[in-house]
Amino acid sequence: xxxxxxxxxxxxxxxxxxxxxxxxxxxxxxxxxxxxxxxxxxxxxxxxxxxxxxxxxxxxxxxxxxxxxxxxxxxxxxxxxxxxxxxxxxxxxxxxxxxxxxxxxxxxxxxxxxxxxxxxxxxxxxxxxxxxxxxxxxxxxxxxxxxxxxxxxxxxxxxxxxx
Amino acid sequence: xxxxxxxxxxxxxxxxxxxxxxxxxxxxxxxxxxxxxxxxxxxxxxxxxxxxxxxxxxxxxxxxxxxxxxxxxxxxxxxxxxxxxxxxxxxxxxxxxxxxxxxxxxxxxxxxxxxxxxxxxxxxxxxxxxxxxxxxxxxxxxxxxxxxxxxxxxxxxxxxxxxxxxxxxxxxxxxxxxxxxxxxxxxxxxxxxxxxxxxxxxxxxxxxxxxxxxxxxxxxxxxxxxxxxxxxxxxxxxxxxxxxxxxxxxxxxxxxxxxxxxxxxxxxxxxxxxxxxxxxxxxxxxxxxxxxxxxxxxxxxxxxxxxxxxxxxxxxxxxxxxxxxxxxxxxxxxxxxxxxxxxxxxxxxxxxxxxxxxxxxxxxxxxxxxxxxxxxxxxxxxxxxxxxxxxxxxxxxxxxxxxxxxxxxxxxxxxxxxxxxxxxxxxxxxxxxxxxxxxxxxxxxxxxxxxxxxxxxxxxxxxxxxxxxxxxxxxxxxxxxxxxxxxxxxxxxxxxxxxxxxxxxxxxxxxxxxxxxxxxxxxxxxxxxxxxxxxxxxxxxxxxxxxxxxxxxxxxxxxxxxxxxxxxx
Ligand SMILES: Cc1cc2nc3c(=O)[nH]c(=O)nc-3n(C[C@H](O)[C@H](O)[C@H](O)COP(=O)(O)OP(=O)(O)OC[C@H]3O[C@@H](n4cnc5c(N)ncnc54)[C@H](O)[C@@H]3O)c2cc1C
Ligand SMILES: Cc1ncc(C[n+]2csc(CCOP(=O)(O)OP(=O)(O)O)c2C)c(N)n1
Ligand SMILES: [Mg+2]
Numbered sequence: 001x002x003x004x005x006x007x008x009x010x011x012x013x014x015x016x017x018x019x020x021x022x023x024x025x026x027x028x029x030x031x032x033x034x035x036x037x038x039x040x041x042x043x044x045x046x047x048x049x050x051x052x053x054x055x056x057x058x059x060x061x062x063x064x065x066x067x068x069x070x071x072x073x074x075x076x077x078x079x080x081x082x083x084x085x086x087x088x089x090x091x092x093x094x095x096x097x098x099x100x101x102x103x104x105x106x107x108x109x110x111x112x113x114x115x116x117x118x119x120x121x122x123x124x125x126x127x128x129x130x131x132x133x134x135x136x137x138x139x140x141x142x143x144x145x146x147x148x149x150x151x152x153x154x155x156x157x158x159x160x161x162x163x
Numbered sequence: 164x165x166x167x168x169x170x171x172x173x174x175x176x177x178x179x180x181x182x183x184x185x186x187x188x189x190x191x192x193x194x195x196x197x198x199x200x201x202x203x204x205x206x207x208x209x210x211x212x213x214x215x216x217x218x219x220x221x222x223x224x225x226x227x228x229x230x231x232x233x234x235x236x237x238x239x240x241x242x243x244x245x246x247x248x249x250x251x252x253x254x255x256x257x258x259x260x261x262x263x264x265x266x267x268x269x270x271x272x273x274x275x276x277x278x279x280x281x282x283x284x285x286x287x288x289x290x291x292x293x294x295x296x297x298x299x300x301x302x303x304x305x306x307x308x309x310x311x312x313x314x315x316x317x318x319x320x321x322x323x324x325x326x327x328x329x330x331x332x333x334x335x336x337x338x339x340x341x342x343x344x345x346x347x348x349x350x351x352x353x354x355x356x357x358x359x360x361x362x363x364x365x366x367x368x369x370x371x372x373x374x375x376x377x378x379x380x381x382x383x384x385x386x387x388x389x390x391x392x393x394x395x396x397x398x399x400x401x402x403x404x405x406x407x408x409x410x411x412x413x414x415x416x417x418x419x420x421x422x423x424x425x426x427x428x429x430x431x432x433x434x435x436x437x438x439x440x441x442x443x444x445x446x447x448x449x450x451x452x453x454x455x456x457x458x459x460x461x462x463x464x465x466x467x468x469x470x471x472x473x474x475x476x477x478x479x480x481x482x483x484x485x486x487x488x489x490x491x492x493x494x495x496x497x498x499x500x501x502x503x504x505x506x507x508x509x510x511x512x513x514x515x516x517x518x519x520x521x522x523x524x525x526x527x528x529x530x531x532x533x534x535x536x537x538x539x540x541x542x543x544x545x546x547x548x549x550x551x552x553x554x555x556x557x558x559x560x561x562x563x564x565x566x567x568x569x570x571x572x573x574x575x576x577x578x579x580x581x582x583x584x585x586x587x588x589x590x591x592x593x594x595x596x597x598x599x600x601x602x603x604x605x606x607x608x609x610x611x612x613x614x615x616x617x618x619x620x621x622x623x624x625x626x627x628x629x630x631x632x633x634x635x636x637x638x639x640x641x642x643x644x645x646x647x648x649x650x651x652x653x654x655x656x657x658x659x660x661x662x663x664x665x666x667x668x669x670x671x672x673x674x675x676x677x678x679x680x681x682x683x684x685x686x687x688x689x690x691x692x693x694x695x696x697x698x699x700x701x702x703x704x705x706x707x708x709x710x711x712x713x714x715x716x717x718x719x720x721x722x723x724x725x726x727x728x729x730x731x732x
Pocket of ligand 2: 557558560583585586608609610611612613637640641642643
């Protein structure tokens with residue numbers, strides 16, 4: 001099953017490679033991984049999307065907790081949560097496709113953020129599944145580049161991951 | 164007063180009460196060696212290969228309750244140390260390794276003798292650090308010692324760039340240490356412990372399976388009390404030997420691949436199993452699916468949550484320090500009126516006795532023609548009155564030492580279980596002998612393993628280490644040969660040790676005493692002579708039966724009851 005795991009860790013050189021190394025060394029899946037500093041600049045917040053049986057997910061959270069640099073771990077999928085991913089899509093936009101692509105972007109709540117005579121760059125955020133749906137909805141041949149950030153997640157309401 | 168980074172590093176080791184530092188110099192650590200030269204509190208032991216420095220620090224730690232400390236240079240010094248570090252990591256040994264690094268301004272430029280030490284060691288350390296500022300040296304060393312010995316112990320590496328070891332700053336050794344993202348557990352959950360007590364009291368066929376955590380956590384006394392109080396059988400893993408006295412009637416022997424038949428059958432058919440500081444290793448429970456076929460309740464006590472439910476589902480996890488958890492469990496058990504089910508226990512012990520008879524225990528056919536390796540170990544036990552520190556290398560000789568030495572005390576059996584590192588035995592014995600100066604230290608080895616670190620005979624000479632090397636020389640990489648005989652149709656591919664050296668001459672060349680023993684009748688007299696030489700290293704080259712195999716054996720991937728016994732072949 002797909003799980004989205006949040007990790008709060010020391011903002012230190014090497015912390016990211018410890019997490020990445022853990023996943024590769026133990027053969028765990030890693031669908032996406034995003035990381036950036038928090039409001040407290042000594043801490044980074046990471047979101048990992050992974051999949052595996054319950055036993056594997058249990059091991060993943062335990063192994064993450066075991067890393068000295070990791071301060072807290074939460075499996076967001078255990079409760080209600082929000083997730084968002086940002087996608088930048090460069091598309092060939094010529095002739096009648098220009099209108100059509102603009103319309104599709106509107107429907108999905110995206111924005112055209114760069115325009116040339118022959119291309120668009122569309123920005124779209126949402127759950128990863130929505131970004132997948134957008135890609136499905138447009139003509140594949142028009143896609144020149146896809147850049148996705150991977151999901152970032154946060155618990156709803158009182159579900160807070162903080163030190 | 165301002166000190167250099169190198170001086171600070173050595174002062175920190177003094178503050179930590181480090182008596183011996185095992186190491187090997189080189190360019191990147193010259194400042195540190197210079198600082199070492201100008202003091203005499205920390206004694207340096209110059210090994211002949213960095214791998215040996217780590218194993219020696221490891222043996223030092225395993226045989227005491229201290230943290231082992233080693234110092235190596237950058238590049239090849241560090242890469243040579245990696246096998247030792249991984250060995251310590253797999254067996255959870257507390258250790259601090261200082262490594263030199265190229266100057267900070269040269270890092271990343273493929274400088275002379277540069278390797279990414281932090282990167283290379285990341286998967287085999289508990290934690291590691293690259294020093295960025297001279298002011299970080301003291302707090303980092305403080306943290307390293309704390310990390311190495313607290314919680315689940317393990318090796319910690321500190322990589323120190325050469326220029327930083329020569330920069331100056333005020334020396335202040337922190338009095339305490341706090342790492343906000345690291346909070347090892349102490350006590351276990353009291354409700355869980357009460358629940359465990361209840362399960363154990365209601366058990367009809369209880370079984371206690373204790374591992375290295377009991378030795379690492381110095382909880383032998385508590386374990387022994389628990390076993391006696393419950394009247395249950397107790398088995399030890401290879402790493403747990405000595406955690407419960409082997410001469411006790413409730414001890415059913417080691418379990419696992421080369422465990423006794425009764426220990427493995429009791430593991431398989433008990434109704435309540437309590438695992439204490441043991442991690443359900445694949446060499447211990449064999450095939451997981453086969454193990455899970457039989458319904459039994461499992462209580463698992465471990466300090467590391469990730470050891471629990473890793474390979475085997477457990478019914479009652481207790482995360483905590485084994486000593487504290489067992490103490491609380493004992494208090495609960497002593498405080499209740501309910502007693503273990505004596506009738507059920509009588510039946511259970513009868514059952515175990517039939518397994519003991521069927522399995523033949525650890526019997527072997529002795530011979531007057533050819534030296535049986537088991538006989539050598541039994542004689543070693545007799546001559547040393549079971550009171551020696553015994554280190555071992557890896558192979559058949561390791562298993563025979565584990566089976567036949569019958570360890571009664573913890574920290575006496577020093578071997579590489581998790582990584583299975585040939586070449587561990589002799590350097591580990593050096594560390595053991597240094598921290599236990601008056602003690603008898605024997606290194607049980609094979610003619611294959613000893614040659615992986617034989618150069619350390621030179622270190623032993625320099626530091627007057629009267630280790631007794633007990634080589635079970637079967638002219639084969641015996642453990643490999645055994646697998647080839649059982650599973651590869653007698654095709655002995657590269658397992659015969661041709662062109663062996665004359666070990667007596669080798670011992671003599673290094674300034675030691677060598678004795679070659681070819682006949683069973685000479686085993687005991689030779690050993691008596693060797694152990695009488697209190698101040699000398701004696702290398703005993705026992706020419707043992709080259710066709711002898713280790714029994715019982717649960718083949719890899721098989722279940723605990725699918726065992727090969729000696730008479731099956
Ligand atoms: C040739 C060969 C053959 C082998 N055959 C066998 C065999 O037949 N039988 C066998 O048993 N092994 C065998 N081994 C060894 C095996 O590979 C493992 O190393 C060993 O079984 C692991 O022992 P353990 O479970 O006690 O765990 P260890 O590796 O000793 O781990 C200790 C456990 O205790 C925990 N712990 C540590 N400190 C504490 C504390 N203070 N409080 C609570 N918990 C703590 C740790 O978290 C860990 O889970 C063999 C090895 C070799 C090289
Ligand atoms: C460094 C290393 N290389 C290879 C092995 C694989 N191995 C395990 S036991 C063994 C044979 C050991 O031979 P010897 O030391 O003579 O001991 P014996 O089994 O004959 O008692 C080998 C090669 C290992 N454990 N460690
Ligand atoms: Mg051999």
